[in-house]
Amino acid sequence: MEQADLLKRGAAEFVGTFTLIFIGAGSIIATQGLNLTAIGLAHGLAIGVMVSALGHISGGHFNPAVTFGFFVTRRIEPRLAAAFWFFQLAGAIVAALLLSWLLPQAQTDAVNLGAPSVGHGISAGAGMVIELILTFFLVWVVFATAADPRGAFATISGLAIGLTITLDIYMGGPYTGAAMNPARALGPELVQNYWNNAWIYWVGPLLGAGIAALAYHHLYLRTLSLEPPGPPETGLEEPRPGDAASI
Numbered sequence: 001m002e003q004a005d006l007l008k009r010g011a012a013e014f015v016g017t018f019t020l021i022f023i024g025a026g027s028i029i030a031t032q033g034l035n036l037t038a039i040g041l042a043h044g045l046a047i048g049v050m051v052s053a054l055g056h057i058s059g060g061h062f063n064p065a066v067t068f069g070f071f072v073t074r075r076i077e078p079r080l081a082a083a084f085w086f087f088q089l090a091g092a093i094v095a096a097l098l099l100s101w102l103l104p105q106a107q108t109d110a111v112n113l114g115a116p117s118v119g120h121g122i123s124a125g126a127g128m129v130i131e132l133i134l135t136f137f138l139v140w141v142v143f144a145t146a147a148d149p150r151g152a153f154a155t156i157s158g159l160a161i162g163l164t165i166t167l168d169i170y171m172g173g174p175y176t177g178a179a180m181n182p183a184r185a186l187g188p189e190l191v192q193n194y195w196n197n198a199w200i201y202w203v204g205p206l207l208g209a210g211i212a213a214l215a216y217h218h219l220y221l222r223t224l225s226l227e228p229p230g231p232p233e234t235g236l237e238e239p240r241p242g243d244a245a246s247i
Contacts, residue, residue: 006080009058010087016050016062017091021187022099025114029103033111040169048162055146055158063181064088065205069139069213073221075147092187100191108192115188116177117196124197127176131204132211134168135180139212148220180205 020043027042051060059076061067067084070076076084100108108114118127141164145157165180172178179185185201188194 006083009080010083012054012058013061013084014087014091014094016047016054016058016060017088017183018095019050020046020062020181021092021095021114021184024184025096025188026099026103028111028114029099029107032107036170036173039173040166043169044162044164044166046162047165048158050158051146051161052156052158058084060146060158060161062088062091062183063138063205064183065135065181065209066139066142068206069143069209070147072210073213073217075217088183089186092183093190094187096187096191099188112194112196113188113192115192115194115196116179116185116201117194118200119175122175124200127197128200128204130172130176131178131180131200132208134172134176134178135205135208136212137168138164138180139209140216143213143216143221148216149224176200176204180208182206 023046024039024043027039031038033039047062050062054060059070061070061084064085067076067081067088071078071081096113100113118124122130138161141160142157145160165178168180169178172180177185179201182202182205185198189198
């Protein structure tokens with residue numbers, strides 16, 4: 001892969017991840033964490049729009065856990081995966097820095113810049129499992145709608161992925177912040193210097209992503225080359241070179 005192509009894809013991952021943190025964490029600051037519907041929709045719409053806009057360039061991961069799922073199933077080269085992780089984390093940190101600079105300090109401090117945290121009565125272990133399950137749902141939907149060329153809804157995968165994030169936040173928001181994304185956690189944590197059980201936002205999402213990706217791959221994609229790309233009557237085609245499934 002040429003350096004210029006890697007940079008173009010990495011830049012798309014930077015913009016998409018930046019959008020998630022700037023809009024997602026920004027919605028927590030704007031509502032002071034009191035409007036779960038607004039927060040869920042802000043995160044879901046940010047990802048849905050960016051996947052639709054940039055998916056044909058980078059695959060629209062915007063999440064180190066999603067990239068990890070593609071990596072463990074050998075659907076992305078190690079060099080490109082490393083580049084994606086770098087640009088995703090960089091986008092998250094820059095977005096958090098701008099939120100800290102632009103918004104009133106009293107508001108950002110009140111919600112720790114939108115950094116996720118474990119809710120009252122939830123142990124760290126339980127929080128990790130919640131993050132694992134929520135990320136499993138997310139990566140399962142990513143593989144089903146964007147990576148599987150037989151998916152009838154591949155053209156609207158952004159909507160399905162964004163809505164999965166929204167429904168995950170509706171459940172997990174009060175208990176773990178429903179990060180499902182190490183970059184979503186790290187940006188605000190690093191800038192705010194707030195590390196409430198920070199490890200669960202790496203371990204849970206990476207495990208959940210790996211389990212979902214491997215399960216979907218072995219159940220539905222491993223023998224794909226031996227099958228037609230879709231039912232004869234659908235006329236579905238193989239994924240294009242820029243699609244997530246072909247990275």
